[in-house]
Amino acid sequence: MAGFWGRRKREREELDAQDADLARNAQRALVEADERIRVTTDELAFAEAELGAGPTTELRDALEAVRTHLAEAFHLHQLNHDEIPDTPEESRTRNARIVQLCAWADELLDDRTEALAEPIERARRAPEIIAGVRRDAEGLRSRIPQARDTVARLAQRYSADALGQVADNPAEADQLLRFAEHSADVAERRRDAGQREQANVALETATEAARRAATLVDAVEAFEIEALRAESTLAAIVEDSRGDLVTARSAPQTPAVAEAMAALQSALAALPSPGAKTDPFGDLTRLRDANTALDAAIAAAEEKARRVIPDLAHVRHSIDDADRQLHVARDVIAGHRGWIGADARTRLAEADRVRQDLDRLLGGSAATAPDIPEDDREQALALSRRAAFLAGESLQLAQRDIDSSRPPGGPDQWNGGWGGPPRGPRGGRGGGDLMGGILGGLVIGGLLDGMFD
Incomplete structure (x- = not known):
């Protein structure tokens, strides 16, 4: 007993120590959160002075939310120190809530102030950035005459289609530079007037316009x-394509290969003659696509040649077998609807679905299709075999359900309760015996033997 009470005492002491640590953490968190609100309020004022009211909306809203929840934290702390005695559990719950609220407030303010750090730094450097935009614009403008000369020289060698991606670049770059310089002037005037938000928007516009102008000028040179x-x-693709055409003559001559060869020959013939203006990008794309298509056609033809194509008679026999098994399974289930469970019905439904997929593959009734293309025979054989397998499973499951549903006592006792005909005068069923056997599923075994022979 002494050991038990000693252990209980140590547990209480440990819990009291944990509660004391939690209380100290709650008090420290309250002080830090309150100071963080005061510091962030000053940062918000500075950010509004640099960026304007619009970009600082999220930080302002966050401050309001933090003040609201910190008021709750202060109220909880007050409850811990009022004149009303509290249980340890109540104090513990309040202190944990205080720590949680303060941590959330600190995390939210961190997120919002970090989002404004880069815009504020950029706003501080606005004069430097404006000077940089003007300097870049001046340097780029000196390159525009050279870019125009480059386009004129390229026009003597390349077609209008090829030059379409850069022909207008010098003129567009000149317009963008004028716009960049104008936006820089606007940014400077708005900043001097204290309209920081508008100044920052104009500065962003000026920077982006100068960047796009540089991209256009660089594109001409590239x-x-x-x-x-x-x-x-x-040139390398042309040589490779001619070699592919020679190789293609020894490949299996399928319609796809012949079509791809003709397309590649047409692409080669369409190449401009020496001295003519060219579009190397367009010519390369067309020739590469035709070359790739021929490679794919040859690979498919060779794969088909290696693959054994099922005999047409064999495929038709498989389809007939599937139809026969489906027919038997449908009849057995239809004749014993009250005895057949979900498994047998599910296999039959899946077999019907696969059989319909086979009809869709062949574009009509597979049983009456005049021909089955060689490309479809392998899949047709697989579908018909799958349908036959599922129909066979359905029939086996139906037989299981029928056997398990037979009344006990043997055929001599199967009278009355199963709705069969009454016994004859000598205890037999007479002509009703055959019908009773069929309804009871007794001939299913014979049907199965015939189907899986």
Whole structure:
């Protein structure tokens, strides 16, 4: 007993120590959260001065939410120290809630202030950024005449379709630079007028316009290099395509291979003659697509040649067998509807579904289809076998249900209760014996023997 009470005392002491730590944590969290609100309020004022009211809306809303929930935390702390005695459980629950509310407040304010850190830093550097936009615009404008000369020189070698992606770049870049400089001027004036939010929007616009102008000018210079690479690759593809056409002559000559060969020959014939303006990008795309299509057609033809195509008579025999088994299974289940469970019915429904898939594959009734294309025979054989297998399972499950549903006592006792005909004067059923046997499922075994012979 002394050991028991000693253990209980130690447990109470440990719990009291934990409660004391929790209370100290709650008090510390309250002080830190209150100070964080005061600091963030100052940061909000600074952010509004730099960015305006619009971009700081989320931080302002977060502060309001934190003040509301921190008021709840202070109220809980007051309840822990009022004149009304509290149980340890009540104090523990309140302190845990205080810690939770303060942690949530700190996390929310961290998230909102971090989101504003980059815009604020950018706003502080606004004069530097404006000067950079003007400097970049001046440098890019000096490159525009060279870009125009480059486009003119390329127009003598490449077609209008090829140059369509860069022909207007110099003019568009010049317009963007003028817009960037105008936006920089607007940003500077709005900032001087204290309209920081509008100034920041104008500054973002100026920066983006200058960036897009630089991309357009760079694209003109990069076009010539990319065009030369495309021409080099095109020459290699032409040589490869001619070799593929030679190889294709020894491949299995299916309609798909013949069509792909004709398409590749047409793509080769459509290439411009020497000295003509070219579109190396378009020519390369068309020739590569035709070359890839021929490779795919040859691979499919060779795969088909390696694959054994089922004999048409064999496929038709499999379809007939599936139809026969389906017919027997339907008749047996229809004749014993009260005895057949869900498993047998499910297998029959699935067999019917697979059989319908076979009809859809062949575009009509598989049983009366005049021909089955070689490409479809393998799948038709698989579907018919699957349908036959499911129908056979359905029949076996139906036989199981029928056997388990027979009344006890043997055939001599099967009278009256199962709705069979009355016994004859000598105890027999006479002509009703055969009908009773069929209804009772006694001939199912014979049917199964015939089906799985």
